[in-house]
Amino acid sequence: MQKIHTKTGAASFYIVAFTTLLLSVIVVGFVTIILSEMARTANNDLSQSAYDSALAGVEDAKAAILNYQSCIEQDYTAEVPSSTGPVTCPEIIYYMEHPEYSGCDTVAHILSRIGKDESGEVLVEETTKSNGGGAKNNMQQAYTCVKINSILDDYRSNLTSATSSRVIQIHLENASVKNVKSIRLSWYSNKDGNTATKTLFSDSGANLLFPELKSNVIPVPPVISIQMLQTADNFTLEQFEQSSGNTTNRGTLFLVPTTIQKTEGGHDNSNSSHIDVTSDNAITASEGFVKSNDKTVKNVPYAVYCPENANTEFACSVSIEIPKPVGGERNEDTFLFIVSLPYQKPDTDFALEVCSDEVCSTESFSAQDEATNDKIQLRNVQTSIDSTGRANDLYRRVEARVEQTDIYFPYPEFAIQLLKSSGVSLDKNIITTREYGE
Numbered sequence: 157m158q159k160i161h162t163k164t165g166a167a168s169f170y171i172v173a174f175t176t177l178l179l180s181v182i183v184v185g186f187v188t189i190i191l192s193e194m195a196r197t198a199n200n201d202l203s204q205s206a207y208d209s210a211l212a213g214v215e216d217a218k219a220a221i222l223n224y225q226s227c228i229e230q231d232y233t234a235e236v237p238s239s240t241g242p243v244t245c246p247e248i249i250y251y252m253e254h255p256e257y258s259g260c261d262t263v264a265h266i267l268s269r270i271g272k273d274e275s276g277e278v279l280v281e282e283t284t285k286s287n288g289g290g291a292k293n294n295m296q297q298a299y300t301c302v303k304i305n306s307i308l309d310d311y312r313s314n315l316t317s318a319t320s321s322r323v324i325q326i327h328l329e330n331a332s333v334k335n336v337k338s339i340r341l342s343w344y345s346n347k348d349g350n351t352a353t354k355t356l357f358s359d360s361g362a363n364l365l366f367p368e369l370k371s372n373v374i375p376v377p378p379v380i381s382i383q384m385l386q387t388a389d390n391f392t393l394e395q396f397e398q399s400s401g402n403t404t405n406r407g408t409l410f411l412v413p414t415t416i417q418k419t420e421g422g423h424d425n426s427n428s429s430h431i432d433v434t435s436d437n438a439i440t441a442s443e444g445f446v447k448s449n450d451k452t453v454k455n456v457p458y459a460v461y462c463p464e465n466a467n468t469e470f471a472c473s474v475s476i477e478i479p480k481p482v483g484g485e486r487n488e489d490t491f492l493f494i495v496s497l498p499y500q501k502p503d504t505d506f507a508l509e510v511c512s513d514e515v516c517s518t519e520s521f522s523a524q525d526e527a528t529n530d531k532i533q534l535r536n537v538q539t540s541i542d543s544t545g546r547a548n549d550l551y552r553r554v555e556a557r558v559e560q561t562d563i564y565f566p567y568p569e570f571a572i573q574l575l576k577s578s579g580v581s582l583d584k585n586i587i588t589t590r591e592y593g594e
Contacts, residue, residue, distance in 0.1 A: 206552035209545025213299030260301035321496040329535040340516035342470035343506035344377035388484030407445025410457040
């Protein structure tokens with residue numbers, strides 16, 4: 157019988173080929189993931205380095221502002237910078253008050269990062285332990301442009317539980333505070349969270365009440381208060397406790413967000429909310445800055461219409477008419493507002509604008525027609541710093557606001573509070589002294 161011969165090993169060949177192909181696919185996949193992560197990490201490092209470079213520009217701008225303020229305090233006046241020699245105080249003042257002179261290089265010239273006749277970016281030094289602390293710049297970090305502006309369209313800041321109030325002293329650009337007739341206060345922007353979907357308030361007939369605080373429930377957007385302080389050129393301390401007709405030197409309004417739109421008793425809380433605090437056609441005679449000094453009436457809160465999912469920068473915005481001070485025209489140096497967060501939560505940012513009309517427009521300063529422009533620009537209330545940083549070929553831009561706080565006008569952030577359950581009593585000592593010179 158003839159013997160049948162068969163071939164063996166074909167199955168093993170297919171198994172080896174399939175396994176090799178599978179392992180190749182897995183290896184290629186892992187390599188692709190690793191390369192992708194490496195590229196992402198490199199981009200993140202570049203992005204963070206560019207951001208750090210921009211922050212370096214912000215810090216240098218703060219130093220330039222301090223140098224400028226120091227020169228102002230020494231009574232120097234501005235002089236056009238020379239082309240050589242060290243930077244002097246008169247030249248620093250000129251650089252700051254004429255930002256168009258050096259443009260992006262203003263800060264670099266003030267701090268002598270580059271020569272007076274030079275322009276360009278300022279390299280940011282990097283130090284590492286590997287080279288013994290020596291300087292190098294592998295990522296070519298630099299800030300390329302830093303602009304400083306102290307003439308702004310509005311005042312912007314934020315309120316938190318740690319800093320629940322802001323004091324704003326009004327100084328205007330090419331205008332007098334005597335021309336101010338209203339302000340617009342806006343708060344709770346998109347970056348703070350959802351808009352008015354969780355607003356809590358009590359609305360009983362015509363009387364709006366404050367939101368009721370419940371466990372783990374925070375009113376959103378927050379209740380906010382604004383206090384006004386002003387005087388005429390001549391005034392007495394007693395005038396801060398009284399009103400005369402439609403004039404007053406101080407007053408406080410509490411603003412409660414609501415999603416209910418209504419017009420009642422002369423109080424219009426529509427989309428362009430407006431509170432007329434100087435006339436008698438408000439909801440009740442107890443409301444407004446003028447009436448808040450009257451101890452015989454209740455200073456009830458105002459409802460501010462904050463539409464749900466509003467397609468605006470801020471969830472809430474209200475125009476408030478400002479009364480004149482007692483006894484004359486408004487003093488340029490004693491016109492202040494204090495914006496506070498009564499419940500100390502949730503955190504919110506806000507913007508304050510100043511207007512020359514009885515109703516402050518909802519349009520931005522730049523969007524208004526020059527002939528109908530009612531917004532007044534602020535000067536030296538805040539300083540805006542616009543810094544661009546670079547790392548290799550990646551750029552980041554940062555904008556910051558720096559407070560121009562008068563250290564000689566401190567304002568207390570908190571009052572003394574004693575909890576009923578603590579059983580602690582308060583002992584208060586009052587010390588009086590003779591008048592100076594006696």
